[in-house]
Amino acid sequence: MILKAENITKSFSNGQRILTVLRGIDFELPEGEIVTIMGPSGSGKSTLLNILGTLDKPTAGDLKINDLDISRLRDRELADLRNRTIGFVFQFHHLLPEFSALENILIPSLIPRKNSNLADRALELLDYVGLTEWKDHYPSELSGGEKLRVAVLRSLINRPQIVLADEPTGNLDMANASNLIQLFIGINRDFKQSLVITTHNPEVADIGHRQFEIVAGKLIQRNS
Amino acid sequence: MKFSLLIAKRFMLGGRGSGASRFTGWIAIIGLAVGCFALIVSVAVLNGFEARVTDKVVGFEGDLRLTARDPAIDLIEIAAALQGTGLVQSYMPFMERKALVINDFDDSRMVTVKAVDFSKITSFYKLGVDSISNNNSVLMGLLVSQRMNAIPGDRVKLISPIDMPLGFGLPRMLRLPIAATFRAEVLDYDDRMLFISLPAGRQLFVRKTAIDGIDLRFGDQQFPEEARTRIEAVVPTGVEVRSWAELHSGLFSAMRMEKVGAIMVLSLIILVASFNLTSTLALVTYQKVREIGILRTMGVTRPGIRRILLIQGLIIGGLGAACGLIISSALVLLQQKTGIIPLPTEIYIIDSLPMILYLQDIIIIPLIAFSLIILGSLIAGNRATLIQPKEAVQMEK
Numbered sequence: 001m002i003l004k005a006e007n008i009t010k011s012f013s014n015g016q017r018i019l020t021v022l023r024g025i026d027f028e029l030p031e032g033e034i035v036t037i038m039g040p041s042g043s044g045k046s047t048l049l050n051i052l053g054t055l056d057k058p059t060a061g062d063l064k065i066n067d068l069d070i071s072r073l074r075d076r077e078l079a080d081l082r083n084r085t086i087g088f089v090f091q092f093h094h095l096l097p098e099f100s101a102l103e104n105i106l107i108p109s110l111i112p113r114k115n116s117n118l119a120d121r122a123l124e125l126l127d128y129v130g131l132t133e134w135k136d137h138y139p140s141e142l143s144g145g146e147k148l149r150v151a152v153l154r155s156l157i158n159r160p161q162i163v164l165a166d167e168p169t170g171n172l173d174m175a176n177a178s179n180l181i182q183l184f185i186g187i188n189r190d191f192k193q194s195l196v197i198t199t200h201n202p203e204v205a206d207i208g209h210r211q212f213e214i215v216a217g218k219l220i221q222r223n224s
Numbered sequence: 225m226k227f228s229l230l231i232a233k234r235f236m237l238g239g240r241g242s243g244a245s246r247f248t249g250w251i252a253i254i255g256l257a258v259g260c261f262a263l264i265v266s267v268a269v270l271n272g273f274e275a276r277v278t279d280k281v282v283g284f285e286g287d288l289r290l291t292a293r294d295p296a297i298d299l300i301e302i303a304a305a306l307q308g309t310g311l312v313q314s315y316m317p318f319m320e321r322k323a324l325v326i327n328d329f330d331d332s333r334m335v336t337v338k339a340v341d342f343s344k345i346t347s348f349y350k351l352g353v354d355s356i357s358n359n360n361s362v363l364m365g366l367l368v369s370q371r372m373n374a375i376p377g378d379r380v381k382l383i384s385p386i387d388m389p390l391g392f393g394l395p396r397m398l399r400l401p402i403a404a405t406f407r408a409e410v411l412d413y414d415d416r417m418l419f420i421s422l423p424a425g426r427q428l429f430v431r432k433t434a435i436d437g438i439d440l441r442f443g444d445q446q447f448p449e450e451a452r453t454r455i456e457a458v459v460p461t462g463v464e465v466r467s468w469a470e471l472h473s474g475l476f477s478a479m480r481m482e483k484v485g486a487i488m489v490l491s492l493i494i495l496v497a498s499f500n501l502t503s504t505l506a507l508v509t510y511q512k513v514r515e516i517g518i519l520r521t522m523g524v525t526r527p528g529i530r531r532i533l534l535i536q537g538l539i540i541g542g543l544g545a546a547c548g549l550i551i552s553s554a555l556v557l558l559q560q561k562t563g564i565i566p567l568p569t570e571i572y573i574i575d576s577l578p579m580i581l582y583l584q585d586i587i588i589i590p591l592i593a594f595s596l597i598i599l600g601s602l603i604a605g606n607r608a609t610l611i612q613p614k615e616a617v618q619m620e621k
C-alpha cells in the first residue's frame with residue numbers, strides 16, 4: 001500500500017463556528033490504481049486531497065505514506081517526500097510563466113540538492129503527449145488544454161508513486177477534458193501510475209477503478 | 225543553490241508581466257547607489273582632511289616625541305643611538321616654555337617659546353622657511369608677528385617669568401631680531417609659537433637643567449606603527465614615547481568621532497534603501513504567491529523560498545551598491561589624479577578637495593551595505609515562507 005489514511009477528520013473554525021468537513025475518513029491507495037472522488041462543491045474534496053498530499057494537516061487521524069507516519073516528519077523531510085513521492089495537478093495549471101514548457105516539466109527534478117539530468121525523460125514525456133513541437137513555448141503561448149497536459153507531465157517527471165489531481169478538467173472544454181482523461185488512462189496503463197482525481201465531471205469519475213463520493217464528510221464508494 | 229539562483233533570476237522583479245515591483249526595484253537600486261556613493265565620498269573627504277592635518281602636525285612636530293621622566297637620562301645619546309640603527313632619520317632636541325614677547329611699543333603677548341637646534345630647524349620642521357642665517361634670532365609665527373606689529377628684522381624682547389635667577393628680582397630677558405615668520409597652517413601654532421636657538425634657550429630658561437624632549441623623524445621606508453614599537457623596545461625605562469595622536473588626543477579623537485558619526489548617519493540612507501528593497505521583494509512575493517505556493521508543493525522548503533528572495537535581494541541590492549561603490553571610488557581616484565574638484569584657497573590653504581580611501585574603508589563600507597541588504601532581503605524572505613501552499617494553489621489564474 002503506497003498510502004494509507006485512517007480516521008481522517010478535519011475541522012475549520014471560523015470565529016465561533018466550528019465546521020467539520022471530513023468526519024473519519026479511511027482510505028488506502030494501492031499501486032497502479034486510479035481513484036476518483038466526486039462530491040458537491042464545498043464537500044471537502046480539495047481538503048482531503050491537500051491532506052493526502054501533506055499540504056494540510058488533519059485535525060485527527062493518521063496518514064502513512066510508504067509506511068512512514070507523516071505527522072512525525074519535519075518540514076524538510078515533508079518537502080523531500082512531496083518532491084519524490086507525490087505529483088500534483090491543479091485545476092489552474094500553475095505553470096511558471098517565466099519558464100518554457102520543457103523547463104516547467106523539469107522544475108521538480110531540479111529541486112533536490114543532488115539532482116539528475118532528466119531532460120531526455122522530459123522530452124520523451126512531451127513526445128508521449130504529442131507536444132514536442134511546443135517544448136520551447138512559454139505557458140502564455142499554449143492553449144488551456146496544452147497547459148494542463150504540460151502540468152501533468154511536470155507532476156510525472158520525478159516518477160512519483162502518487163499523482164493527486166484536484167479537478168483537473170474543471171477549467172477545460174469537453175474536447176480538452178476528454179483528451180486529458182485519455183492522458184490519465186494512458187499514464188496509468190503505460191507507467192502503472194497511481195492517481196487520485198477529484199472531479200465534478202462524471203466522465204472523469206468513470207475512469208476510476210474505485211469511485212468515491214464525499215457525503216457528509218464520509219467517503220462512500222460508488223462502484224464495487 | 226543553483227536552483228534558487230535560477231528561480232530568483234526568472235522571478236526577478238516579479239518576472240513576466242510585472243510593473244510595480246520593477247518600479248520600486250529601481251528606486252531601491254538608486255537609493256542603495258546614492259547611499260554607498262555618499263558614504264564613500266564623505267569618508268574619503270574626511271580621510272583627506274585628516275591626512276592633511278596629520279601631515280601638518282607631523283611636519284611641525286615630528287613623528288614621535290621622546291621625553292624623560294628623570295632629568296639625568298641623556299635623551300640626546302638615546303636619539304643618536306636610534307639614528308645610528310637607522311630606525312630614526314633625524315632628531316631634534318628642544319626646550320619649551322611659556323614666555324612673554326614684547327615689541328618696541330610695549331605690546332606684549334604670551335607665547336610658547338621652543339628652543340631648538342637652529343642649524344637643523346628648517347630641514348627638520350616643515351615651516352615654509354628656507355634657512356636661517358642668524359643663530360641669535362627669533363622665528364615667529366605669522367599671526368604672532370601680525371599681532372605684535374613686527375616684521376622680520378624688527379627686534380622683540382622675550383621674558384620668561386618663571387626663570388628668575390636667584391638674588392635678582394627681575395626675570396630673564398632676551399632681545400632678539402626676528403629672522404623670519406612661519407606658517408604651520410594647523411591648530412593655533414601660527415598664533416602662539418616662537419622658535420629660538422638652543423643656546424638662546426639656555427640663556428632664557430635658566431632654571432631648566434636639561435632639554436625637555438626630543439622630536440624624532442622616521443625614515444621614509446618606515447611604517448609608523450612598526451617603527452614606533454621597535455623604538456619603544458629599545459629605549460630605556462623612564463623614557464616616554466608619544467606620537468602626535470597621543471600628544472593631541474583631543475584633535476585625534478574628534479577626527480575619529482567625526483568619521484564614525486558620518487558613517488553611522490550615512491548608513492541610514494542605505495538602511496532606508498534596504499527597506500525599499502524589502503518592500504520591492506514583498507511586492508514580488510505578492511505577485512508570485514501562486515508560483516511560490518506551487519514550488520512548495522513540488523518540494524521546495526521554507527528555507528528554499530527564503531533563499532530565492534535573498535538571492536534576488538542580493539542581485540538587486542548588489543547592483544545598486546556596486547554602482548554606488550564603483551562610481552564613488554572612480555571619483556576618488558579621478559580627484560586624486562587630477563584634482564578636478566577645487567577648493568577656495570583663501571579658506572582651505574589647499575587648492576583641491578583631498579580624498580583618500582583606505583583599505584579598511586573599502587572593506588567596512590561594502591560590509592555595511594551588504595549586511596543591510598541581507599537584512600532587508602531576509603525580512604521579505606521570511607514573509608514569503610508564510611505562504612500556505614494549499615491556499616496558493618486554490619488561487620485562480
Ligand SMILES: Nc1ncnc2c1ncn2[C@@H]1O[C@H](COP(=O)(O)OP(=O)(O)OP(=O)(O)O)[C@@H](O)[C@H]1O
Nearest residue numbers: 012013014021039040041042043044045046047048
Ligand atoms: N482554510 C479554511 N478555513 C475555513 N474553512 C475552510 C478552509 N478551507 C476550506 N474550508 C471549507 O471547507 C469546506 C470544503 O472545502 P473544499 O475546498 O475542500 O471543498 P471542495 O469539495 O473542494 O469544493 P469545490 O468542488 O468547490 O472545489 C468548504 O465549506 C470550505 O468553505
Ligand SMILES: [Mg+2]
Nearest residue numbers: 045046166167
Ligand atoms: Mg476543490
